[in-house]
Amino acid sequence: MSKPVKERNLRPVNLDLQTIRFPITAIASILHRVSGVITFVAIGILLWLLSVSLSSPEGFQYASELVGGFFVKFILWGILTALSYHIVGGVRHLIMDLGYFEELESGTQTAKISFAVTVVLSLLAGVMVW
Ligand code: HEM
Structure with missing residues (x-):
């Protein structure tokens, strides 16, 4: 039989965001959702860039210049x-x-490994972009 509501409410609750420590598996999970949303938004940016580059020779020139800038890189x-x-x-x-x-x-362990693999891929992406 479940406990009365009053007794269950006696559980200690910590809502102090400055002392809450997420386990690495939770961070891996949150970052996966965040990276999925970033990827989704990125599709729009990349398709726009592609359409500009294919629109005309001037458009291609403009897209090349855009991609050459530090901020866009x-x-x-x-x-x-x-x-x-x-x-x-x-x-x-x-x-x-x-x-x-x-x-x-x-x-x-797999969360740590996925972070490590991402760091390597991120470095390779940096080499590719710059
Ligand atoms: C255009 C590319 C992609 C976009 C925009 C995208 C976007 C997203 C988003 C927004 C979520 C979060 C859903 C949620 O947490 O409610 C998600 C989940 C997921 N994505 Fe992607 N994704 C892409 C490509 C991929 C690829 C290539 C893989 C291959 C491994 C993948 C595997 C997954 C998996 C397994 C989940 C579910 C994770 C879970 O159960 O919490 N996605 N995706």
Whole structure:
């Protein structure tokens, strides 16, 4: 039988955001959603850039100049980093959906591995963009 509501409400609750520490698996999960949203927004930016570059020779010139600037390069690098993490985290999710690495310890390990792989891919993306 479940406990009375009054007794259940006695559980300690910590809502102080400055002392709450997320486990690495939670951070991996939140970042996967964030990177998915960034990837979604990026599709619009990249399709626009593609359409400008294909519109005319002048359009291609304009797109080339845009992509040559530091700020746009930085955005492109961010997009590639988010996409890298989303794919790596997505593959991790799919492997877990198959029933592997679902325990706390192994899940923590795969979260760390996916961060490490993303750092490498992000560095490679930086080399590619600059
Ligand atoms: C155009 C490319 C993509 C976009 C815009 C995109 C976007 C998203 C977004 C917004 C979510 C979050 C859904 C939620 O948490 O409610 C998501 C989840 C997911 N994505 Fe992607 N995604 C893309 C490509 C990929 C790729 C290439 C993979 C391959 C590994 C992938 C694997 C997953 C998985 C497994 C989930 C579910 C994660 C979960 O269960 O929480 N996605 N995606």
